[in-house]
Amino acid sequence: MINDIKPLRELVHVNLGTRSYDIIIGPDLLREGVERINALLPRKRVCIVTEERVAALHLEKLQSALSAGGITSEALILPPGESTKSWPHLERTVEWLIEQKVERDDLVLAFGGGVIGDLAGFAAAILRRGVGFVQMPTSLLAQVDSAVGGKTGINSTRGKNLIGAFHQPRLVVADMDLLGTLPPRDFLAGYGEVVKYGLLGDADFFAWLELYASSMATGDVAARARAVQRSCEMKAEIVARDEQERGDRALLNLGHTFGHALEAATGYSDRLLHGEGVAIGCTLAFQLSARLGLCSQEAPSRVAAHLRAMGMKATLADIAGELPDADGLIALMGQDKKVKDGQVTFILARDIGDAFVANGVDMAQVSALLAEELAARPN
Ligand SMILES: NC(=O)c1ccc[n+]([C@@H]2O[C@H](COP(=O)([O-])OP(=O)(O)OC[C@H]3O[C@@H](n4cnc5c(N)ncnc54)[C@H](O)[C@@H]3O)[C@@H](O)[C@H]2O)c1
Numbered sequence: 082m083i084n085d086i087k088p089l090r091e092l093v094h095v096n097l098g099t100r101s102y103d104i105i106i107g108p109d110l111l112r113e114g115v116e117r118i119n120a121l122l123p124r125k126r127v128c129i130v131t132e133e134r135v136a137a138l139h140l141e142k143l144q145s146a147l148s149a150g151g152i153t154s155e156a157l158i159l160p161p162g163e164s165t166k167s168w169p170h171l172e173r174t175v176e177w178l179i180e181q182k183v184e185r186d187d188l189v190l191a192f193g194g195g196v197i198g199d200l201a202g203f204a205a206a207i208l209r210r211g212v213g214f215v216q217m218p219t220s221l222l223a224q225v226d227s228a229v230g231g232k233t234g235i236n237s238t239r240g241k242n243l244i245g246a247f248h249q250p251r252l253v254v255a256d257m258d259l260l261g262t263l264p265p266r267d268f269l270a271g272y273g274e275v276v277k278y279g280l281l282g283d284a285d286f287f288a289w290l291e292l293y294a295s296s297m298a299t300g301d302v303a304a305r306a307r308a309v310q311r312s313c314e315m316k317a318e319i320v321a322r323d324e325q326e327r328g329d330r331a332l333l334n335l336g337h338t339f340g341h342a343l344e345a346a347t348g349y350s351d352r353l354l355h356g357e358g359v360a361i362g363c364t365l366a367f368q369l370s371a372r373l374g375l376c377s378q379e380a381p382s383r384v385a386a387h388l389r390a391m392g393m394k395a396t397l398a399d400i401a402g403e404l405p406d407a408d409g410l411i412a413l414m415g416q417d418k419k420v421k422d423g424q425v426t427f428i429l430a431r432d433i434g435d436a437f438v439a440n441g442v443d444m445a446q447v448s449a450l451l452a453e454e455l456a457a458r459p460n
């Protein structure tokens with residue numbers, strides 16, 4: 082049984098030439114994390130960017146460990162939530178880092194979920210035309226996805242992550258112990274991105290998740306560590322071959338063409354978390370693939386069944402409140418970063434574990450699918 086296995090410390094390398102770095106994964110990583118940060122620092126001082134919920138639970142311990150390792154630290158504590166990924170908080174963060182006289186050889190420490198990682202990473206990318214940063218992800222979503230690969234940025238009211246830069250971290254420290262305090266809804270939202278990896282490129286991993294993901298949700302640290310490791314391996318491999326999404330890095334966007342439109346439609350609010358939008362978006366991507374005759378009818382049913390078994394949102398019917406009509410959702414997709422020549426790009430699938438990047442998709446089929454799914458929502 083997976084839950085009898087003590088999780089070990091694992092290491093995944095992101096191979097990007099001079100911008101290469103390690104992801105360390107495991108329980109009880111504070112000491113090793115601090116040692117590795119120390120090795121990267123010419124002067125023994127870091128500026129931590131974090132947010133209120135994470136700070137209340139974990140900041141003191143982090144600062145004590147840094148201090149025990151001979152590193153002084155200052156912390157900026159921002160409000161939690163998606164709305165922090167915005168111009169005002171970016172400005173506040175950059176100005177604070179300037180006030181702290183952060184130099185190019187210093188490190189900014191992003192200590193939080195995907196919101197803090199994306200915002201602090203972007204602040205580091207633009208400050209003095211680029212200072213170094215380290216990701217210490219505290220949510221499942223950030224450990225399996227956002228802390229890795231160097232996509233940093235903030236949202237525009239017109240679309241998700243529309244302002245940003247590619248800026249790779251120098252190190253990622255994914256300490257499993259931090260996940261112990263994550264609320265169940267946020268854990269499951271992060272799980273949406275884990276499922277995505279199985280669906281896009283590893284059918285065996287998806288089958289493993291069908292067996293073990295429920296024990297992950299109830300606290301099985303070994304199962305969590307394995308899922309984080311496999312997700313990071315897959316992301317590292319894709320990012321190493323296409324760092325700036327000129328080609329098949331877009332596979333990591335499975336579920337996101339729909340998901341980002343749904344997040345915009347729900348105002349980047351608690352109505353729909355990013356990972357929840359991705360999970361629903363994955364079901365829609367498989368439904369569209371089946372409708373286009375690319376995969377079997379069973380594939381989307383299997384995706385939705387697994388999400389439901391995990392207690393997750395699986396279809397548009399699971400989003401409470403008003404949604405735009407099909408044309409409205411398609412209009413929101415028009416701001417997607419994968420749009421080429423005015424045409425929306427989708428990530429579709431031939432089967433579970435076999436996704437591909439699809440251009441020139443018949444938008445009448447997309448519209449018909451969305452109209453059917455919207456009509457199936459309870460009034
Ligand atoms: N850059 C990328 O490649 C990439 C990839 C995926 C997602 N993202 C972005 O990541 C964001 C979503 O990330 P997220 O789900 O981590 O959201 P988040 O940062 O808002 O964290 C989710 C919630 O969990 C809380 N939290 C975080 N760690 C905690 C802990 N250890 N204990 C208790 N509470 C904790 C936060 O306060 C928040 O309420 C979105 O903005 C999304 O666009 C970026």
Ligand SMILES: O=C(O)C(=O)C[C@@H](O)[C@H](O)[C@H](O)COP(=O)(O)O
Pocket residue numbers: 226229230232241242274326330331333334337418
């Ligand atoms: O790293 C990537 O590449 C991804 O697409 C990962 C996604 O999970 C993530 O949500 C990313 O921020 C979306 O990228 P975007 O370019 O569509 O904003």
Ligand SMILES: [Zn+2]
Pocket residue numbers: 226274337355359
């Ligand atoms: Zn995502």
